[in-house]
Amino acid sequence: MRFTLALNYxxxxxxxxxxxxxxxxxxxTSGSWIDSSRWTIDAxxxxxxxxxxxxxAQTYALGLDFHKVFSDDSHDIGTLTFQPYLVKISNVARPxxxxxxxxxxxxxxxxxxxxxxxxxxxxFNIRLGxxxxxxxxxxxxxxxxxxxxxTASDRGIKADWGISLNGILPYLEYxxxxxxxxxxxxxxxxxxxxxSGRIGSPSHRNLITGISWFKGDVLTRNGVVERExxxxxxxxxxxxxxxxxxxxxxxxxxxxxxxxxxxxAWMSPQEHWKSYLQLVYQDIDVEQRNDxxxxxxxxxxxxxxxxxxxxxxxxxxxxxxxxxxxxxDLSLQVRYRL
Amino acid sequence: xxxxxxxFIAPTIRLGLLVLALAVPTANAAFCSLRxxxxxxxxxxxxxxxxxxxxxxxxxxxxEQLKQLLPFTIHQSEVAKHTLYVVYNGETxxxxxxxxxxxxxxxxxxxxxxMNLDRSVKGFYFQRCRSPQCNDSxxxxxxxxxxxxxxxxxxxxxxxxxxALSATGEAAFPIAPNLxxxxxxxxxxxxxxxxxxxxxxxxxxxxRD
Numbered sequence: 001m002r003f004t005l006a007l008n009y010x011x012x013x014x015x016x017x018x019x020x021x022x023x024x025x026x027x028x029t030s031g032s033w034i035d036s037s038r039w040t041i042d043a044x045x046x047x048x049x050x051x052x053x054x055x056x057a058q059t060y061a062l063g064l065d066f067h068k069v070f071s072d073d074s075h076d077i078g079t080l081t082f083q084p085y086l087v088k089i090s091n092v093a094r095p096x097x098x099x100x101x102x103x104x105x106x107x108x109x110x111x112x113x114x115x116x117x118x119x120x121x122x123x124f125n126i127r128l129g130x131x132x133x134x135x136x137x138x139x140x141x142x143x144x145x146x147x148x149x150x151t152a153s154d155r156g157i158k159a160d161w162g163i164s165l166n167g168i169l170p171y172l173e174y175x176x177x178x179x180x181x182x183x184x185x186x187x188x189x190x191x192x193x194x195x196s197g198r199i200g201s202p203s204h205r206n207l208i209t210g211i212s213w214f215k216g217d218v219l220t221r222n223g224v225v226e227r228e229x230x231x232x233x234x235x236x237x238x239x240x241x242x243x244x245x246x247x248x249x250x251x252x253x254x255x256x257x258x259x260x261x262x263x264x265a266w267m268s269p270q271e272h273w274k275s276y277l278q279l280v281y282q283d284i285d286v287e288q289r290n291d292x293x294x295x296x297x298x299x300x301x302x303x304x305x306x307x308x309x310x311x312x313x314x315x316x317x318x319x320x321x322x323x324x325x326x327x328x329d330l331s332l333q334v335r336y337r338l
Numbered sequence: 339x340x341x342x343x344x345x346f347i348a349p350t351i352r353l354g355l356l357v358l359a360l361a362v363p364t365a366n367a368a369f370c371s372l373r374x375x376x377x378x379x380x381x382x383x384x385x386x387x388x389x390x391x392x393x394x395x396x397x398x399x400x401x402e403q404l405k406q407l408l409p410f411t412i413h414q415s416e417v418a419k420h421t422l423y424v425v426y427n428g429e430t431x432x433x434x435x436x437x438x439x440x441x442x443x444x445x446x447x448x449x450x451x452x453m454n455l456d457r458s459v460k461g462f463y464f465q466r467c468r469s470p471q472c473n474d475s476x477x478x479x480x481x482x483x484x485x486x487x488x489x490x491x492x493x494x495x496x497x498x499x500x501x502a503l504s505a506t507g508e509a510a511f512p513i514a515p516n517l518x519x520x521x522x523x524x525x526x527x528x529x530x531x532x533x534x535x536x537x538x539x540x541x542x543x544x545x546r547d
Contacts (some may be wrong), residue, residue, distance in 0.1 A: 036393040044466040069371035074426040075388035111370040122376035142371035168376040204465045241446035305415035
């Protein structure tokens with residue numbers, strides 16, 4: 001684990017140095033790193049309780065959120081987003097495979113990429129690094145570090161290392177990515193990879209639609225899992241209400257599967273309070289039988305104007321199946337962006 | 339004796355108290371959610387124009403200075419880093435664009451303001467407005483009344499206490515007066531804070547031009 005941690009720090013240092021070198025070389029105005037940058041420290045503590053087994057687990061995260069735009073005299077060159085987090089988990093029953101076991105501390109990456117934007121005024125950009133897999137509702141909604149999650153669990157990976165082409169055109173937004181399939185770390189075990197993308201209508205509208213695809217081998221603790229998904233998503237905003245739907249068909253290890261997600265959310269006028277209700281249904285054909293699972297999640301979040309954020313979420317199984325991982329869960333989180 | 343509270347409660351509270359003790363106000367949204375107003379720039383300026391981001395601190399002093407110019411000011415939470423986009427055609431500056439948020443009864447409305455080099459209004463673009471009222475015909479009507487006006491001309495559309503439209507304003511906005519008032523507030527704050535917080539940058543650009 002120490003070696004992995006040291007390797008991560010080494011990659012981080014080299015990456016930061018190379019990006020700095022190339023961008024400063026390209027920039028005619030040799031501004032400092034502070035120019036056109038934002039940064040903050042992000043700290044959170046989360047407790048979860050499996051309401052069946054009555055076992056508790058904790059997650060503590062401390063990270064840096066850094067954002068910088070590089071520009072020359074008359075146009076932007078690109079944007080660096082850099083979010084390394086030190087995460088400590090304790091008593092976690094099914095930890096992400098990045099962690100050695102349920103009681104471990106690791107350096108993790110939420111987002112760490114450079115989006116080169118100098119080619120076509122935002123219509124055609126090239127992103128390199130660790131970024132969210134472009135798929136479905138996750139593409140437009142920022143759920144990093146929050147209890148509220150959408151559909152990434154169905155694909156087994158939320159963010160990944162790789163390269164993407166992305167842009168905003170007058171009537172559509174798109175991102176197409178080729179990534180490593182290994183999630184947090186760049187690992188070559190069993191040669192994982194993912195080809196994914198989303199093409200959608202403009203995200204500033206009150207009705208947003210999109211189509212997505214995801215195909216590849218995703219690295220897990222037990223080796224790679226072959227996954228293929230084709231989906232559509234729709235979001236509609238009406239005053240303080242938000243309605244979202246995502247549905248997909250595909251295969252997992254050659255077995256047909258489908259997944260549907262619906263959410264209704266409400267925000268207070270000052271947006272200090274947000275509540276949401278999610279309904280999830282998924283099924284998979286295994287050995288000539290159909291397994292399906294469904295559950296609902298209710299969540300509540302309060303945040304003030306000073307970066308303080310409290311949230312709670314309850315997940316309840318409606319139907320469970322042996323081949324689909326779901327567990328009833330009560331979670332609480334306190335978070336502060338310093 | 340069995341502890342009746344889950345184990346995570348105590349450390350969660352301890353961390354909460356620690357971060358509260360270290361508290362310095364900051365933004366809630368993670369920076370990965372920041373998006374350049376590409377659609378707004380494409381719509382309000384020529385599609386082939388490029389832009390340069392200038393990030394600056396909007397300070398408490400700026401907020402106070404704005405109070406001298408208007409009967410209202412920006413919200414306390416807006417004292418933070420903000421971006422002014424300088425739009426260019428080749429090497430020649432064409433204008434500015436800034437996105438600002440305004441509170442409506444139903445939540446946040448985000449408006450991107452296109453400004454000419456003399457800081458008159460070039461146009462505006464709803465980047466986020468969750469009311470069906472923010473449709474193309476309402477936008478066209480409000481835009482017609484605002485386009486080309488500078489700060490003092492816009493101020494003339496507002497009542498003295500800033501809470502309503504003036505008689506001239508009522509005549510200028512025949513439909514959706516409440517949305518027009520909100521948009522007018524946003525326009526005035528944007529023009530004023532641009533001149534206050536990006537004064538040095540604007541001087542450099544306009545002198546060079």
